[in-house]
Every structure is written in C-alpha cells, then in structure tokens.
Amino acid sequence: MRSRRTLGPVRPRRNPLHLALAAALMLPMGLASAQSTPPTDDEEEPAPTAEQTQAAASAPAITLDRVSVTGSRIARDTFNSVSPVQVISREESTLAGFSSTTGVLQSNSVTGGSSQINNAYGGFVVNGGPGVNTLSLRGLGATRTLILLNGRRVSPAGSRGAVGSADLNVLPNMMIERIEVLKDGASSIYGSDAVAGVVNVITRTRVDDTTVEFQRNFTQDGGGDETRAGIMTGAVGDRWHASGSLEMNQRAELTLGQRGWASDCPRPLLGRNADGSYGADDYIDPRTGRPKCWTIDDSGVTINTIGTGNIAGVPGLGSVGTGASGNIFNRWRPNPGVTTGLPGYEGVDYFGRDSFDPAMLRESLISPTKNTTGFLQAGFDLNALGDAELYFEGLGHRRESQQIGYLQHSLDYPVGSPLLGSLSTLPAWLAAPADGSTNGRNVSVRAFIGWGPYKSWQEVDFFRATGGLRGNLGTEWSYDTYYSHARSDSAYMVENRLTDRIARSIDVVSDGRGGFVCRDPSGGCVPTPALSAAVVGGDLPQAYRDYIMQDTRGQTIYTESTFNFGVNGPLFDLPAGTVSTAMGVEHRRQEIDDTPDINSINNNLFGFTASQPTRGKDSVSEAYIEFEVPLLSDLPFAQEFTFNASARYTDYDSYGDDSTWKLGVLYTPVDWLSIRASRGTSFRAPALFEQxxxxxxxxxxxxxxxxxxxxxxxxxxxxxxxxxxxxxxxxxxxxxxxxxxxxxxxxxxxxAETSVAVTAGIVLQPEFPEWFGDLSFAADYYDIKVDNGVAxxxxxxxxxxxxxxxxxxxxxxxxxxxxxxxxxxxxxxxxxxxxNISESLVRGWDFTARFVREIGPGSFRTTARLSNYLTQAGRTFPTDPLRNTTGTVAQPQYAGDVDFSYSVQKWLVRYGLEWVGATNDYDYYETYFDTDYRPLYLLETGNYFLSNLSVQYRGDDWSATVGARNLADKEPPMVSAGWGNRIGNAPLYSGYDYLGRTFFFNLSKSF
Known part of the structure; x- marks a missing residue:
C-alpha cells in the first residue's frame, strides 16, 4: 500500500544522523512509496530512506522522506517497529559485489546462515525444478517465506509439477531502491506463507533520467563468470511519471573439473590415519598404483563392469571373492587374458569395481543461466476521487538455464541372447525387469556402462501485470485497490533413454552376415551392440545412442490473480496520540497445469521415474484488520508505549476457513532504549503441487x-x-x-499448516559525546513452532x-x-x-550492531550481524523424537558478517568479512544414537571465513566500483564420502563459496 499521510503521534526531533543509524540498523521501511513532499513545521521529522542511510556517514545534513513499515499496513514514520526489520540498499549490494538481487537475498547476512536452493543444486531434485533460486528464512523452507515486490506477492515460477515458491531470478535489479526483510511471522498482515518472515523488494518510485550500467564478475580460476548489462530510464510530468528498466544477466557454467577440491578423489568411507587426518591414503588400485577414486558425484555408480549370478572365476588383482576358496564372484571386469571361470573377465570385489569416469568432471558445479528482465511502472494523477493516482506495474522475465549430469547405463542382456556370444549359456541372474525393457525375459548379464554426460535445460517465461488506484478518503484516510495477474510458462527438456526403444533394440536376430538386426525394425530401430570389453568400457555405437536417447519435453503453467482493496487512517485520539487502523479484503486465485512428456506419462523413461500431469486450482477470500494504539508518549520512562494488534480471516476453497492473529508492543522508556515483543499465529496453505x-x-x-x-x-x-x-x-x-x-x-x-511465533528484542541507541561517534545495537529472540506441517x-x-x-x-x-x-x-x-503430520521448531537470536564516527576528512562506519540458532528440530511423526540438528554439518549454529567502510569526498572503501561457524555431526550422533563416528568418518568442519574488498568512486553522474570476493581464495571445507549431499568432498551448503577468488567491477552512467 502507498501512504500519502503522516500517522501517529508527534515526537521530538532527533539528530538526522542518529536517525540514519537507527534506520540502517533496524529501520521498518515498507509497503508505501516514499513521499517527496517535505514535512511542514508541525510535522515530525521522519525516518530516512535507505539511500540516505548510505549517505549519512559522509553528509552533515540530509533530506528525509516519509516511509511506512514492512510488517504493518499502518503507515508510521518512527524508526522503531514492533517486529525486527533489516534494510539493504542497492548501494550496499553493489559494494558487496553481488551482480543480482538473487545473490543479495541468498547471502548469509539475510538468511542467517540457513542453506538456500541456488545454482549449485542443478543436479538435485528441488521444488521448482533445476535452475530455480529460492529463499528460506530461519531454515523453515522457501514455501514458508513470503516474497513481495512493492508490497504485493511475487507468485511462484519454475518448472515441473512441484512449483510452489517465488523464483528470485524474476526480480529486477537496477530499479531496486532497497530490500526490507521482516524476520517474523506475519500471516495476519499478509496471509498464507508468511511463517518465517517476509521479504519486500521496493523499487524506485520516480526516475527522471537515463542510466546505463555494466557489471562483470570473473573468477580467478575460470568458470562461473557473470555479466550483467542494463538500462533504466524514466520521465516525470506535472501529473504523471513513468520509468522502467531492461537488463540481462548471464552466468557461465562452472564444472567439477574446473575446481581441484571438487574433482579430487572423495575421501574414503571408513578409516582415520595415525596422525588424526582422514582420507590421506585412498584405496590404491593395484593395477595402476594410483588412488582408486570412488565416484566423484557421490551417486554410487559402478562402471566398466558386468554383473552375473555367483560364479567361480579368476580373481582380479587385489580382489577377494566369497566362498571357501575365495574365488566366487558376481561382478567382473574385462580381462582378455582370462580363459577359465568366466572367459574374458576377472572377478572383482567392492574395492575392485570401477566407479570413476573422467567424463564426470564435465558435470555442472554451477549451472549456466541467462536471465533477461524488464520492469515498467507508471502513475497518473487523476485530480479526482480523492486526489487519486492511477498506477501500473509490469514485470517480464525469461530464464534460460541448463545442467550437465553424468549417466550410468545398465544394459540387461536376456538369458540366451545371441548378443552374449560365448556367455549366452549363463543362467538367469535377475528376474525380468518390471519396466519391460527385456520384453519379459529374465536377465543373465547386466553390463554397468559409463554413458557419459547428459543434458537438461529449461526456458521459463514469467509475466506479472498490476493496475491500481490509490488516493484519499477525506482529509485523513487513504485507500489503495489493485488487480494483479501473473503467469509462469515453463518448458523443460531432458535427454532421456526410452524404455520401449531399449526393449525393441535388445530383441535381435541374425542379419546373416555375422551381425544383428532388430526383430522389429520399425521406427529406425538400431540393435543393441553385442557384449564386449569395448561396450562395457563405454564405447557404444553413436547410432545406438541416438536411437534410444531422445529429447523429452514438458510444460508447466502457473497462474495467480489477486484483487485487493484496503484503507487506512486514524480512528480517534488518545492522550498519547492517535489510534490508527488499516483494514481490507483480498481475493486470490492460483492454478497449476504441468504436463510432462508423453513418455514420462506412459512410464517410458528408462531409469527415471514416471510422472502424471499435475493439474489443480485453489482460491481464497480474506479480510484483515490492524490497529495501532499509542498508550503512553513523552512521559518520564515512557517516551513511547505502543500496542499493535492484527487479525485475518481466511476462507480457502481447498480446506475451508481459518484465522490468524498477532499482538505486539513497543516500549521506549528513554530515547536511547526500545523494547519490543510480539506473539502471533501464522499459517501456510498447502501449495498446489502438494495438493x-x-x-x-x-x-x-x-x-x-x-x-x-x-x-x-x-x-x-x-x-x-x-x-x-x-x-x-x-x-x-x-x-x-x-x-x-x-x-x-x-x-x-x-x-493448512499452523504456527506460533514469539519474538522479543531490545534496541540500544545511547547518546555519546560527539567525539566518540554513534553506536546502535539490537538483539532479537525468536521462537517459531510449526504444527500440522505438510510432509x-x-x-x-x-x-x-x-x-x-x-x-x-x-x-x-x-x-x-x-x-x-x-x-x-x-x-x-x-x-x-x-x-499433515510433521512438526518443526526453530529458536535463536539475531544481533546487529552499528558504529559511525567522523575520522579525519571522512566518515567511518561498521556494521556487524550475528545469528545464533539455538534449536533447529523437526519430526515427521508425533511419536518420533524431536532431535536438535543445529550445529551439524550444513546447519551451523553461528553465522555472521561484519563490514567496515570509510568514505571521503567521492571515494568509499569497504571491507567485509563473512563467517560460518564450525560444525560437527559427532555430538549429534553421540547424543541421540550413542554412537562415536570419530574413528571412522570426517564429519566436522572448522570456522569458515570469507573476505571481500571494494573501492567506489562517485562522479557527478557516473560511478565506478571495483573489488574482489573471497580474497583469500578460500575453498569449502571437506567431509567424508557417504555424508549427505555433497559436491566432491564438500557439503552441499549455500554458505560456502564454490567459485573461489572472484574479481568484479561495476560501471554506471546517468544522462
């Protein structure tokens, strides 16, 4: 909503710099656009915008604009709010070296160290499909974090049937003025999904020039480079304004082979060395004298091997079989020198099997993506309907992403198949596969073949259009009504082997010339190659590959429409100030239509799951109301005591009605101390894909x-x-x-899921002598419990x-x-x-401190943030134990960052340090399972630090920023193979840097 009036009691004026510090620390900027009209003499001096916050360190005086609060629909211009809010200006993100809004939002400074779905997850199954980037606050998941753009929902986007969260890729970058992160449940204010928090991305309201910008991020070791180019332009008339931006962001692929830590042999499953280290001595292949190197992508593949029933044969070098004689094997490696047992093959045990293929190093570590985003906004003053403004906002986005994975091909030769040659007399080993790939015939030999890389790619088109009207009702009330429609249209493609073609290919007859042809030659059937050492080694005829491997294509369409009408204004006056309210109604409708490839629907994808179409729709009607009551003001030990209450009634077609509420208080006994607390309920309606x-x-x-x-x-x-x-x-x-x-x-x-959230915090802004500088500190406790969770x-x-x-x-x-x-x-x-059975519990503390002081000719500023997760626990069934996983690998208890900046005239230098606390799984397993894994596995990581440095120069109409991220070229920590999800030996965790030392520069010019 957009506020056009100042609400709330009049308070004493405060030093603008002090206000700026408070704003940067926990400023509750929010839903409304900043108003350009300066305050009159009898109005309070309002809080600064985020850009002014950035400039406060070097400017002795600043012009302040009026703002409202994210987390409340009641506009206010004080610098405190009932709930904790973090503000990030675009200037800060540029200095930190982020080339996209996605990078900013997924950083540890916003997420508190909880892991995020980013571009390193291309090879994993995630909601929204490969290439999606989502945001999870408090570690509660992306579906429990609400994303807003200018106070309005960003609807889900992505591919495949499990689309349920906003894709951060769709957000613009150049047009952004600031990002506000509310770290508190807020369903009574915003409706479903605001369980862990709300992120409000706010764009610049009026642009009257043209700006071009170019940014380049390039890694020292190659791969993963990013290039962004964009233009922003606008114009302002007497009664109208219009502005927009168009930008392209392209990221190059980073493969496993381009990073030594990702392509090293995984550490062994078991064993600790005498010096206390792990993995220094991998299993040595007796044939080569080199480390065996188990599969680099942790997929457990076996290649260059065949499987049979138990047969007595010749052991391969270093392998030990079963049975009294130790020469019984069911896995074999080609060896033309073997003439007894299984001719042409030597028996191998687990350690003797091949599981590494150099082609695995071509897998995507960071998947390549091209994002093109256009944003347009406009407004026209009608001079009617309460000085109303007719406004429009449009967002268009296209994502092109792809991933390279590695494929193991299991080739089943039926009993008696002529393709087996001398092994055609072997008995059955496996029953006929249920997928029909052997035409119902039992299997005597299975060849484990390294197929090599395969590709998947996505094209996602997202569009959202909003039109609305906002104005005044009388002299003190305002209204805002809008209609918004969004659509995500995704095409997703995967190279897949087709089961029916494999079945037709394996059914062969002699061609009369010593070769074979398909019994059914229709459709250009290509016969399966006869079993040989070359075939087992991955040398498959290209014609055979092209026949059984086909591009499969699916389409996902997700639409969401929203109508909203709201009003806000004062109700009546109390001695301490004016009681204000906001109320409104909203109706939303969502629909999903995912149609997989026909081969997926017909269960014809070999080695992959089959999927049926996902089609469904849901709608919700809601009514909400919020009150803010100033109980005390300008009294000794009660500079402010404000009570806030909100409630929302919700009626879903899918499961019926529900209600949520929230109560909060803000108490400021003296100017330099504020205490805030809230308790409320939130809910999350089941996503369409979950239904x-x-x-x-x-x-x-x-x-x-x-x-x-x-x-x-x-x-x-x-x-x-x-x-x-x-x-x-x-x-x-x-x-x-x-x-x-x-x-x-x-x-x-x-x-629907239900949750209860409790927050309590303290804000200190003591008055120090001018020579000391300005210091601000905030500490906030949170406790969120989700019941009846969807699992x-x-x-x-x-x-x-x-x-x-x-x-x-x-x-x-x-x-x-x-x-x-x-x-x-x-x-x-x-x-x-x-x-509906699961339960989640998250408790912890957030700390923020900021210090600003004039030093010499310039101004010094430092900001520090620390997150401390006390509890991260969950269970699927009520009878399951509730185990606290905080502090385990990829779930650090502590994460923080600190940045130092010094500005003098047109120059600004920034140094940032990011920290992820040490983790270990040993305590977890000892506590809950009474098991000590220290002698066997490396399951701990040390403290992890990343340093960033940048320098910026600002001219009259241009700026240049250069810098480097991960100055020390810090690699992610390593753990033993077999632990959870990994990339090479590194845990799959977004808080670690996979790129290495990265340099960046940003150039901006206005006309």
Whole structure:
C-alpha cells in the first residue's frame, strides 16, 4: 500500500544522523512509496530512506522522506517497529559485489546462515525444478517465506509439477531502491506463507533520467563468470511519471573439473590415519598404483563392469571373492587374458569395481543461466476521487538455464541372447525387469556402462501485470485497490533413454552376415551392440545412442490473480496520540497445469521415474484488520508505549476457513532504549503441487518389503502377525522391486499448516559525546513452532505404518494399508503422498550492531550481524523424537558478517568479512544414537571465513566500483564420502563459496 499521510503521534526531533543509524540498523521501511513532499513545521521529522542511510556517514545534513513499515499496513514514520526489520540498499549490494538481487537475498547476512536452493543444486531434485533460486528464512523452507515486490506477492515460477515458491531470478535489479526483510511471522498482515518472515523488494518510485550500467564478475580460476548489462530510464510530468528498466544477466557454467577440491578423489568411507587426518591414503588400485577414486558425484555408480549370478572365476588383482576358496564372484571386469571361470573377465570385489569416469568432471558445479528482465511502472494523477493516482506495474522475465549430469547405463542382456556370444549359456541372474525393457525375459548379464554426460535445460517465461488506484478518503484516510495477474510458462527438456526403444533394440536376430538386426525394425530401430570389453568400457555405437536417447519435453503453467482493496487512517485520539487502523479484503486465485512428456506419462523413461500431469486450482477470500494504539508518549520512562494488534480471516476453497492473529508492543522508556515483543499465529496453505501432484512412479529395492524374513521377529510383534495374516511364509523374501507411486494430498483432505511465533528484542541507541561517534545495537529472540506441517511420506514410511499397525486394526482396505497392494507372485506396490503430520521448531537470536564516527576528512562506519540458532528440530511423526540438528554439518549454529567502510569526498572503501561457524555431526550422533563416528568418518568442519574488498568512486553522474570476493581464495571445507549431499568432498551448503577468488567491477552512467 502507498501512504500519502503522516500517522501517529508527534515526537521530538532527533539528530538526522542518529536517525540514519537507527534506520540502517533496524529501520521498518515498507509497503508505501516514499513521499517527496517535505514535512511542514508541525510535522515530525521522519525516518530516512535507505539511500540516505548510505549517505549519512559522509553528509552533515540530509533530506528525509516519509516511509511506512514492512510488517504493518499502518503507515508510521518512527524508526522503531514492533517486529525486527533489516534494510539493504542497492548501494550496499553493489559494494558487496553481488551482480543480482538473487545473490543479495541468498547471502548469509539475510538468511542467517540457513542453506538456500541456488545454482549449485542443478543436479538435485528441488521444488521448482533445476535452475530455480529460492529463499528460506530461519531454515523453515522457501514455501514458508513470503516474497513481495512493492508490497504485493511475487507468485511462484519454475518448472515441473512441484512449483510452489517465488523464483528470485524474476526480480529486477537496477530499479531496486532497497530490500526490507521482516524476520517474523506475519500471516495476519499478509496471509498464507508468511511463517518465517517476509521479504519486500521496493523499487524506485520516480526516475527522471537515463542510466546505463555494466557489471562483470570473473573468477580467478575460470568458470562461473557473470555479466550483467542494463538500462533504466524514466520521465516525470506535472501529473504523471513513468520509468522502467531492461537488463540481462548471464552466468557461465562452472564444472567439477574446473575446481581441484571438487574433482579430487572423495575421501574414503571408513578409516582415520595415525596422525588424526582422514582420507590421506585412498584405496590404491593395484593395477595402476594410483588412488582408486570412488565416484566423484557421490551417486554410487559402478562402471566398466558386468554383473552375473555367483560364479567361480579368476580373481582380479587385489580382489577377494566369497566362498571357501575365495574365488566366487558376481561382478567382473574385462580381462582378455582370462580363459577359465568366466572367459574374458576377472572377478572383482567392492574395492575392485570401477566407479570413476573422467567424463564426470564435465558435470555442472554451477549451472549456466541467462536471465533477461524488464520492469515498467507508471502513475497518473487523476485530480479526482480523492486526489487519486492511477498506477501500473509490469514485470517480464525469461530464464534460460541448463545442467550437465553424468549417466550410468545398465544394459540387461536376456538369458540366451545371441548378443552374449560365448556367455549366452549363463543362467538367469535377475528376474525380468518390471519396466519391460527385456520384453519379459529374465536377465543373465547386466553390463554397468559409463554413458557419459547428459543434458537438461529449461526456458521459463514469467509475466506479472498490476493496475491500481490509490488516493484519499477525506482529509485523513487513504485507500489503495489493485488487480494483479501473473503467469509462469515453463518448458523443460531432458535427454532421456526410452524404455520401449531399449526393449525393441535388445530383441535381435541374425542379419546373416555375422551381425544383428532388430526383430522389429520399425521406427529406425538400431540393435543393441553385442557384449564386449569395448561396450562395457563405454564405447557404444553413436547410432545406438541416438536411437534410444531422445529429447523429452514438458510444460508447466502457473497462474495467480489477486484483487485487493484496503484503507487506512486514524480512528480517534488518545492522550498519547492517535489510534490508527488499516483494514481490507483480498481475493486470490492460483492454478497449476504441468504436463510432462508423453513418455514420462506412459512410464517410458528408462531409469527415471514416471510422472502424471499435475493439474489443480485453489482460491481464497480474506479480510484483515490492524490497529495501532499509542498508550503512553513523552512521559518520564515512557517516551513511547505502543500496542499493535492484527487479525485475518481466511476462507480457502481447498480446506475451508481459518484465522490468524498477532499482538505486539513497543516500549521506549528513554530515547536511547526500545523494547519490543510480539506473539502471533501464522499459517501456510498447502501449495498446489502438494495438493494435486500427479502420480509419480518409481521403484524401491526389494529389501524395503517389511515382510522380508519376518520369521526372525518376535512372534508376538505386530509385524510378524500382520505378515503371517497375508499367508506369507516366515522365510519370505521379496524378489521384485517395489513399485512406488507418489501423488498429491488433496484427496486425503490436506489442511493448512499452523504456527506460533514469539519474538522479543531490545534496541540500544545511547547518546555519546560527539567525539566518540554513534553506536546502535539490537538483539532479537525468536521462537517459531510449526504444527500440522505438510510432509511427503515415503513409500517405506507407508509400508512400515501398515505392517506395524495393531493386528486388530490391520485391514488391507483401510488406513495406510489401503495404499499397499500385493499382486501376482507377491509383487508389491505402494502409494504415498503429502499429509499433515510433521512438526518443526526453530529458536535463536539475531544481533546487529552499528558504529559511525567522523575520522579525519571522512566518515567511518561498521556494521556487524550475528545469528545464533539455538534449536533447529523437526519430526515427521508425533511419536518420533524431536532431535536438535543445529550445529551439524550444513546447519551451523553461528553465522555472521561484519563490514567496515570509510568514505571521503567521492571515494568509499569497504571491507567485509563473512563467517560460518564450525560444525560437527559427532555430538549429534553421540547424543541421540550413542554412537562415536570419530574413528571412522570426517564429519566436522572448522570456522569458515570469507573476505571481500571494494573501492567506489562517485562522479557527478557516473560511478565506478571495483573489488574482489573471497580474497583469500578460500575453498569449502571437506567431509567424508557417504555424508549427505555433497559436491566432491564438500557439503552441499549455500554458505560456502564454490567459485573461489572472484574479481568484479561495476560501471554506471546517468544522462
């Protein structure tokens, strides 16, 4: 909302520099645009804008504009707010070397050290699809963090069925004036999703010149470079204004092979050296005398090997088999010198298997992306309808991103296949794969082949248009009404092998010339190559590759429409000031339509899950109201005592109605001390994908069947009795993969998450002698508990819940057991999805301190921030223990940053230091599992520091900034292989720098 009037009691004037310090520390700037009209003599001197905050260190006097508060719909111009707000100016982000709004928002200074989905996650399955960048405050997830642009929601964007959060890529950069981060629950103010906090990106309101800008970030070791170029222009008339920007940001790919720490051999799974180090001596390949180097991408692949049933054969160098003679193997490596046992192959054990391919180093570490963003805004004063302004805002964005991954190809040769040559007499080893890739025939030999790199890419087009009218109701009230429509249209493509083509290719007959042709040659079928050492080594005919590997394409469309009408103004006067209110109504409608490739729908993607279309819609109608009541003012030990209350009623089509509320107080006993506290409820409506996700099928290991060898259990146990009631023998062993189907939770009555948030803080701004300077300090405690959280149950969860239920309640047609089906020959399938069962708890402290002092001819300023997570805990089921994971690897307890700047005349120098605290998993496992992993794994990281330096010169109409990030070229810390998600040996964690030393320069010129 935009405020045109000053609300709240009149307070004594304060030093502008002191106000600027307070504003930079915790200024509650917010929803409304700054008003350019200067205050009259009887009005309070208002708080500064973010740009003026930046200039305060060097300017003896500044012009102050009027602002309102993020986290409240009631405009006020004091520098304190009930909830903690962090303000980041665009100037600060330029000095820090960020080339995009995404980089600023995902930095530790905003996120407090919680991990973010960024461009290093291209090879992982994430909501929103590859290439998406999201923001998670307090570590509670992106769907629990609300993103606003000029006080209005940024709707979700991305690819695939699980689109549910705003993609930071769509945000403009040049037009941004400041970013305000509310670190508190605020659903009573903003509605769903504002559980962990709210980020409000605010653009410049009036631009009357043209500015061009160019920025280049380039890494010392190559790869991952960024280039941004843009233009911003505008004009202002007597009754109108219009401005806009167009910019392009392109990031080059960074591969694993371009960083030594990412391409080194992973540290061994087990073992600690005598000197206390880990991984100094990897397993040595006896054939080469060099480290074996397990798979670099931690995917557990085996290549250059075939698998068979247990056969007596010749052991490979350094390998040990099973059996009394030690020469029984089921994995083999080509060796033309072997003539006995399995001719042409030597037996290998786990350590002898090949799992590293140099082609793995071509995988994307940072995926390449090209973002093109256009932004346009305009306003026209009608001189009617209460001095109304008709306004418009448009945002258009296109993202082109791609990722390179590595693929293992499992080639199954059926029993008796002529393609096996001399091995065609081998017996069956595996049952016929359920996907039909061998045409129902059992498998005698499986070749584990390194296919090499494969590509996926996305094209996301996002558009949002907003039109509104705002003005005055009488002399003291104002109104704002708008309609906004957003659409994300994404095309996503992946190179995939098609199962039906593999099945047709493996079914061959002789061509009469010593070769083979497909039995069914239709569609240009290319026969599978005969088994050979070359084929096992990855030398596959290009014609065969081109035949079975095809580009598959899907499309995701997500739309959101919003209508909002709100008013705010004074109600009545109290001795301490004016009681103010804001109220309004809102209606939103969202719809998702994800259509995967037809081959995905038909379960025809070899080695990948199948997906059905995700289609659904939801709408919500809401009404909200907020009051701000000044109880005390300008009294001894009560300079200000203000009470704030807000409530919202919500009615969703999907699950019904709900309500949220929030109460807060701000107490300022003396000018230099403020105390604030709030308590409120928030909620998150289930995302459309959580409700309507199309059935996605895959396969679980046969070992996941709960009834395997159930006879070894206590006969009185629930699982024993339930498995027995199915007529299964006590020594039952599942021989087939378990089909797993995941789908949305709308049919099971998925409800909204609820949460309770408590915050309490103190702000100190003591008055010191002028020679000392100005010091400000803020400390804020937060406690957020999410109940009835939406979680996706795994197929294993569902099966265990079914077979561990009380025998009296065990019913294959009811409860969780209705989702488990046993078919012919006890084949098994399980359906799982999203349910309301999980719980999350986050508690901690945020500290901020700022000091400004005139030194010599210039001004010195330093700002320090520290986040301390006391608790980060969660559980899926109510009976699960609530385990605190804070301080474990990739979940640091402490994260902070400090920057120092000195400005003199037109020059400014900045040094920044970022810190991620030490982490370890040892304490966690010892506390909750009574297990000491220190002798076995490296599961700890030390304190991690990054240094940044920049210099800026500002001319009359131009500026230049140069600098470097990660001055010391600090590499991310290393942990043992097998731990969680990793890149090489480094934890997958956004708080560590994967680029290395990076230089940047920014040039800006106005006309």
């Amino acid at each position: 309507f996700l199309g059935a996605t099928s895959g396969f679980l290991s046969s070992a996941t069947d709960p009834c395997n060898e159930y006879g070894n259990r206590n006969p009185t146990s629930a699982r024993y009795q339930n498995c027995a009631s199915e007529g299964l023998p006590t020594n039952f062993q599942q021989t087939s993969s378990v089909t797993s189907i995941t789908q949305g939770g709308a049919e099971t009555g998925l409800a 996706r149950l795994s197929g294993q969860n569902v099966m265990n819940l079914c077979y561990d239920s009380q025998p009296a309640d065990f019913n294959s047609d009811a409860g969780q057991c209705s989702l488990v089906t046993r078919g012919v020959n006890n084949s098994m399938s399980v359906t799982s999805g999203y349910v």
